[in-house]
Amino acid sequence: MAEEAHVLVLDIFNRFDLEIKAGRSGIKNKITVSDIKRPGIELAGFWEHFYPERINLIGTTELSFLRGLDENVFIERIDEYVSYDPVCIIVARGEEIPKYLLKRAEDKGIPILSTKITTTRFSSMLLNYLEEKLAPLTVIHGVLVDIYGIGVLIKGESGIGKSETAIELVKRGHRLVADDIIEIKKIGELRLSGSAPENARYFLEMRGIGIINVKTLFGAGAVKHDSPINLAVRLEKWVEGYDYERLGLDDHKTEIMGLEIDEIVIPVKPGRNLALVLEVAAMNYRMKTMGYNAAVDFTENIMKK
Template identity: 80%
Template sequence: MANYDKVLVLDIFNRFDLEIKAGRSGIKREITVSDIKRPGIELAGFWKHFVPERANLIGRTEMSFLRALEADLLKKRIDEYVAYNPVCIIVARGEKIPDYLLKRADESGIPVLLTNISTTRFSSMLLNYLEEKLAPVRVIHGVLVDIYGIGVLIRGESGIGKSETAIELVKRGHRLVADDIIEIKKIGELRLAGSAPENSRYFLEMRGIGIINVKTLFGAGAVKNESPINLTIKLERWDENNEYERLGIDTRKTTIMDLDIDEIIIPVKPGRNLALVLEVAAMNYRMKSMGYNAAVDFTENIMRR
């Protein structure tokens, strides 16, 4: 089930070192959507599709428009704006804010914040921050490791050897992200990131030994707090009746939070070095991402001959 982190205006204030100009009483207002609103057309009098739940960002263009209005019309527009109760107002480029807007925002408890960063740059920074913080989260079982910079999600039935494979990978210089319980965030529309819950971070369960702290045993370089999920490895017990992939031409996908992720099924039997197999899988995935597919190259060589 998906859930979301909570973002307060105070979090944005602290994260970007902003200056508060008015509405300090509303500094703990909660922001629930990652979209940002540039209220240009609204300040011109069109309020039909205004969404007050979005953080409002005002730049030089909007401020120039407001300063050009006659005093009575300026007050009317600001009164309309404040009546819609935007969750917060952030003014970019250090622009001078009309005194009447500060007065009305103070009365209504609407935080007005100021930054010297340009509007476009701050918009990008704020959007990235909110998308990450408010990304939908799903909890799944498995092991997540970083292999050569590739986030590999290992899945399979209980007792098949996921944690033991992760430890072997750590010994070979790779990094553990999460064991057993993985919190997956969908960031934007194209990216998944996984991490361990705060209370189980760096811990791993090995049957027969118990719980170990990977960071304590192997050092800080053996763990990672978060990783993108690029590739899924499904471990299953070797079945002689199954025909497993031999060439790797066909690409298999699995769906996580409506995103298709490359998946490889690895058959498990005694004596097979799973850590080595996963290393090769990660390197091969990286080569495919760079445009080289060994299976296609092999097939073309055969066809040429």
């Protein structure tokens, strides 16, 4: 069974160059959720929906509230706070941390880190980092290529020509992301990102030749570590008499990890320049995202005539 995705408090410490104030023994605590908690209402005494597995972010507001409490109430709230064993506490703006909180965190092994960045800004940075690192992941077969900044996922049955098309695209100045095995992460609720497994990164299989290293052969500019997945292209053998899309008025979608992305079907037959077709598909997709649809424009021109 695969281990649950996680990052360590140590990873956060290193990534954002934080200062550790207490609880160094908990620096290898595992963080498994991307949500962040600002424990304002909890410090006011309401603990019903407190989730200690979330990183706790404390700013000026929370500390001002704590400093205004009666000493006995303050001690009671801190004791209850640390009793839940929050995975990590980060204090923003370089604020001075109450000594009693530092002492109790040290006793319990709860890491308290400090940053000089403002609370809102750091919250945004941390959330983006955690969503990327802890994003749900799936593995699919295909080829992922960056064409004019558009992440194009090439699908199709074995031997249809996916890898050969990718190499031709690389020769035309585009970048290979992954061949054969693609690890796809769902980042947030609206974005898919694809990359190659670390042990297969930049390698590509060509039948009759074998495994090649695209980075070694074509240079660092021919590869890319990861890419958003914007468009899916399914290659399939040309069937004579089949009514393939001619105008492009109908939008087709494919679903990956609960998200729908645009998909087009490209029929394959000898002599067809697939790399050129995919370049045009990527450029046409970009024009659609900018609000221009050539098929609709063409149809409207015909209707006007």
